[in-house]
Amino acid sequence: MAIREKLARLVARMHDTPQYNAQGAVLFVDLEQRTFVKKYLPLEVLRNFLGGRGANMWLLYNLVEEERAALDPEIPLIFGAGVLTSSMPSATRGNITSKSPDSYAILDANAGDYFPSFLRCHGYDHVVLFGRSPGWTMLRISYETAELVDAAPYVGLNNLNMSAAIARDYNCVEREDMALARITTSGENQVLCSGIMGGVKSIWARGGGGAKMGSLRVKAIMIHGAPKDLQPLQPMVKYNKVIGKKIISTSVIKNALKMVGTPFLYKPSRVLCALGTKNNQETSWKPTLDADNFDPYRPGMDGCYLCPVHCRNQNDLTPEAQVGWGASALKGLTGNASYDKEQASVEHGKQRSYNGIHNDGQYDKYDKGDGPEYVTLGKFGPMIGIQEPEQVLRLNNILNDLGLDSASTGSSIAWAMELYQRSIITQKETGGLDLTWGNYPVIEQLLFMTAKREGFGDTIADSARAVERGKYPAQALDYRMTVKGLFQSDPHDARILKAFALGLSVATRGMDHLRNRVTLEINARINDDAAFKTALYNGPVSAAPNSYEGKEYAVRKCENNYAVGDSVGMCRFNTKLFNSPSLPDLTDFATQIGALTGQTFAEEELDEVGRNVTGIERMLNFRFGLRAKDDTLPRRWFEEALTEGPFAGEKVDRAEFDGMKDRFYHLTGLNAEGTPALEWHEKLSRLISGFAVRVELPRALPGAPEKVVIIDENVSDLTALRAALLRKLPEAANDLNDSTWNMAVNGNMVLSGEASVPIASGDRVRLVPIIAGG
Amino acid sequence: MAMLITDLCITCDVCLAPCPNKAISAGEDIFYIDPAKCTECVGHHAISQCVKVCPVRAIVPDPAHRESKDELKAKYDHLQALKAA
Numbered sequence: 090m091a092i093r094e095k096l097a098r099l100v101a102r103m104h105d106t107p108q109y110n111a112q113g114a115v116l117f118v119d120l121e122q123r124t125f126v127k128k129y130l131p132l133e134v135l136r137n138f139l140g141g142r143g144a145n146m147w148l149l150y151n152l153v154e155e156e157r158a159a160l161d162p163e164i165p166l167i168f169g170a171g172v173l174t175s176s177m178p179s180a181t182r183g184n185i186t187s188k189s190p191d192s193y194a195i196l197d198a199n200a201g202d203y204f205p206s207f208l209r210c211h212g213y214d215h216v217v218l219f220g221r222s223p224g225w226t227m228l229r230i231s232y233e234t235a236e237l238v239d240a241a242p243y244v245g246l247n248n249l250n251m252s253a254a255i256a257r258d259y260n261c262v263e264r265e266d267m268a269l270a271r272i273t274t275s276g277e278n279q280v281l282c283s284g285i286m287g288g289v290k291s292i293w294a295r296g297g298g299g300a301k302m303g304s305l306r307v308k309a310i311m312i313h314g315a316p317k318d319l320q321p322l323q324p325m326v327k328y329n330k331v332i333g334k335k336i337i338s339t340s341v342i343k344n345a346l347k348m349v350g351t352p353f354l355y356k357p358s359r360v361l362c363a364l365g366t367k368n369n370q371e372t373s374w375k376p377t378l379d380a381d382n383f384d385p386y387r388p389g390m391d392g393c394y395l396c397p398v399h400c401r402n403q404n405d406l407t408p409e410a411q412v413g414w415g416a417s418a419l420k421g422l423t424g425n426a427s428y429d430k431e432q433a434s435v436e437h438g439k440q441r442s443y444n445g446i447h448n449d450g451q452y453d454k455y456d457k458g459d460g461p462e463y464v465t466l467g468k469f470g471p472m473i474g475i476q477e478p479e480q481v482l483r484l485n486n487i488l489n490d491l492g493l494d495s496a497s498t499g500s501s502i503a504w505a506m507e508l509y510q511r512s513i514i515t516q517k518e519t520g521g522l523d524l525t526w527g528n529y530p531v532i533e534q535l536l537f538m539t540a541k542r543e544g545f546g547d548t549i550a551d552s553a554r555a556v557e558r559g560k561y562p563a564q565a566l567d568y569r570m571t572v573k574g575l576f577q578s579d580p581h582d583a584r585i586l587k588a589f590a591l592g593l594s595v596a597t598r599g600m601d602h603l604r605n606r607v608t609l610e611i612n613a614r615i616n617d618d619a620a621f622k623t624a625l626y627n628g629p630v631s632a633a634p635n636s637y638e639g640k641e642y643a644v645r646k647c648e649n650n651y652a653v654g655d656s657v658g659m660c661r662f663n664t665k666l667f668n669s670p671s672l673p674d675l676t677d678f679a680t681q682i683g684a685l686t687g688q689t690f691a692e693e694e695l696d697e698v699g700r701n702v703t704g705i706e707r708m709l710n711f712r713f714g715l716r717a718k719d720d721t722l723p724r725r726w727f728e729e730a731l732t733e734g735p736f737a738g739e740k741v742d743r744a745e746f747d748g749m750k751d752r753f754y755h756l757t758g759l760n761a762e763g764t765p766a767l768e769w770h771e772k773l774s775r776l777i778s779g780f781a782v783r784v785e786l787p788r789a790l791p792g793a794p795e796k797v798v799i800i801d802e803n804v805s806d807l808t809a810l811r812a813a814l815l816r817k818l819p820e821a822a823n824d825l826n827d828s829t830w831n832m833a834v835n836g837n838m839v840l841s842g843e844a845s846v847p848i849a850s851g852d853r854v855r856l857v858p859i860i861a862g863g
Numbered sequence: 864m865a866m867l868i869t870d871l872c873i874t875c876d877v878c879l880a881p882c883p884n885k886a887i888s889a890g891e892d893i894f895y896i897d898p899a900k901c902t903e904c905v906g907h908h909a910i911s912q913c914v915k916v917c918p919v920r921a922i923v924p925d926p927a928h929r930e931s932k933d934e935l936k937a938k939y940d941h942l943q944a945l946k947a948a
Binding site: 178179262264265266315322326329330333334336337389390392395396397398399 | 871
């Protein structure tokens with residue numbers, strides 16, 4: 090069924106007016122036919138999936154055809170803001186959702202800055218794009234107005250120039266009366282590791298959103314006009330103060346994030362010897378990239394809409410820069426170096442030494458910018474052998490302008506460098522580029538080539554899919570640091586921290602720490618208080634970082650908390666369990682959801698919503714062909730032990746890992762294929778598609794370990810149900826096509842005329858092998 | 864009129880840096896705007912920067928310091944002259 094038919098069925102289940110206070114609309118945009126439909130989601134979506142990421146998944150599930158390729162224009166790209174986005178301190182975020190062209194899983198990326206808040210304030214919770222625009226277009230939204238305007242004049246512009254051009258042409262100022270989600274040349278060229286930019290640095294990074302938006306020929310979405318509150322915020326005001334105080338009084342926020350931003354995390358990973366280095370062949374790197382080495386280039390901090398933290402460290406390498414913000418802020422913070430406390434007092438006394446990238450006193454636009462985050466620092470530092478902070482800053486600024494996901498792009502380059510080191514590729518394949526570790530001029534050049542898909546840049550642009558696109562031999566897969574086809578986000582090498590490792594393996598969008606990272610696994614104060622830790626994670630979790638015991642509880646609880654955080658629009662850094670146990674939690678979110686929407690939630694209900702969101706994501710991944718075997722880790726982490734540091738010799742034991750994963754499945758309510766088990770699956774199916782038919786199988790089949798399958802595609806007759814069953818379980822096609830397997834509907838055997846046998850939600854179907862007699 | 868920081872203030876300090884007139888400082892319990900220095904960003908920006916960034920919407924027009932746009936512009940010119948002197 091094509092997307093327009095699916096859409097027609099979907100909007101018939103939606104509403105013309107808001108179903109609760111402060112609900113925003115869903116705007117469906119058919120880019121090919123240039124038509125708009127505006128509807129409101131049913132209340133049960135809020136009750137079971139909230140908004141943002143959760144409701145995005147609900148929309149995707151109802152609209153996606155799993156057999157289509159990710160860049161097919163009938164696969165939608167969905168923008169969504171959280172329920173509390175723009176209404177609560179640090180609730181600034183929104184997600185984009187689709188099928189990923191970069192990985193084999195869902196595409197789901199989260200970003201803040203001002204766009205998600207502006208979207209909400211203009212009255213929209215979600216924008217759904219599909220169809221390929223005949224020419225390059227920009228969607229302009231201004232309250233009741235939505236129009237597609239010609240974007241041809243903007244084609245070829247990268248991030249900084251694109252924002253400036255829109256500000257010039259529409260006489261507006263970004264973040265005052267305009268917010269812009271835009272792609273750069275890398276998105277136009279469908280670079281698989283390209284993101285969608287939401288500001289100077291803000292990016293929906295993971296999964297290839299830039300390529301997806303480029304495939305639809307959408308250059309930008311512009312929200313035009315100063316934001317207005319959806320409704321008076323008076324009921325939220327007093328408790329917003331409580332939440333704001335909670336955030337800024339948390340020590341990691343106050344002492345680290347507000348002062349230097351996320352690069353403070355570099356030192357703890359370095360001290361632990363758990364820093365992904367040279368494509369994770371090593372795990373230790375230079376102290377030259379400790380956060381204090383950036384002090385001479387840090388003029389200040391910036392932040393997202395209505396956030397009290399402002400964690401975004403800015404950089405300025407030019408001689409006239411007024412710098413020094415956050416200088417020495419980390420000195421003496423022992424929590425930042427828990428495995429070698431003497432490191433807490435170590436400062437490098439770094440002085441400004443930059444004289445232009447060619448040391449000739451010449452500066453350009455890439456000598457100033459926002460960032461880096463710890464991810465960029467790790468991926469464009471140790472991962473590719475760079476040790477000078479000035480080089481990392483410059484690469485960071487180039488990445489921001491080119492709209493590249495630093496995690497996937499850095500990993501793609503690191504992968505190429507290891508292949509080059511091992512002579513699996515040579516200068517014949519690289520077009521003469523010398524991919525020696527740390528070769529800065531080549532790396533800078535390669536970024537621009539990647540955005541243009543020029544020369545060897547075309548290989549980097551194919552990201553983790555370079556083998557299947559014929560760029561590398563199959564042998565290269567042995568060194569690809571991915572899960573579900575997505576390169577790791579976090580620079581942290583998780584061979585030591587087993588909850589971290591489990592999280593990376595089961596994360597629904599691939600190898601990414603932001604879905605479930607158990608940061609506090611290494612917090613000594615928490616590990617010393619078993620009762621506190623048990624309460625924190627709803628179960629006993631071993632205090633030993635490298636133990637496998639109980640880690641499933643920690644990952645499960647983090648997945649729930651973070652899924653809810655994304656669905657209300659809360660920043661991960663300010664959500665309980667990511668950085669601290671004292672940050673805003675589900676009870677805080679429930680209080681403000683109630684104040685804003687009038688809908689009451691208990692903490693346990695929100696916890697269940699978190700599980701639901703990951704449940705629907707697993708159901709989507711199942712439709713995309715992922716199974717339990719894909720919840721795994723790169724080969725290297727199972728087979729190669731760490732060679733240095735306090736945990737030298739550590740790796741991931743396969744049997745222990747499998748046991749931990751099984752316990753996680755059981756705790757979560759998943760079957761042996763990693764998808765929601767029968768009762769939960771049926772419940773979710775009814776909530777998502779409004780349709781669920783149980784199909785009992787004669788025996789367990791590949792992909793169906795429970796001998797029962799839920800069909801949640803709204804089929805009208807038995808023939809259509811057979812087809813849906815084959816789509817659901819392609820690996821069981823031989824059995825399902827067995828002509829000796831008949832069907833019984835609600836106990837009545839059907840021997841002929843399946844096309845005329847109607848099927849309705851709630852029916853029970855059995856596949857019955859014919860028993861030959863005689 | 865000048866802007867006023869109410870007792871909703873959480874002292875997060877994000878209003879300090881964007882203030883073009885350096886009119887904001889830390890008070891005993893909450894932050895404080897010097898009405899003699901506040902032009903509501905007239906002369907600098909289309910909208911008040913402190914209002915734009917305050918995460919708890921604690922900043923409102925100060926009823927005790929009502930000024931027209933012209934008066935705010937005159938205040939801006941005066942502050943600029945002091946700065947240049």
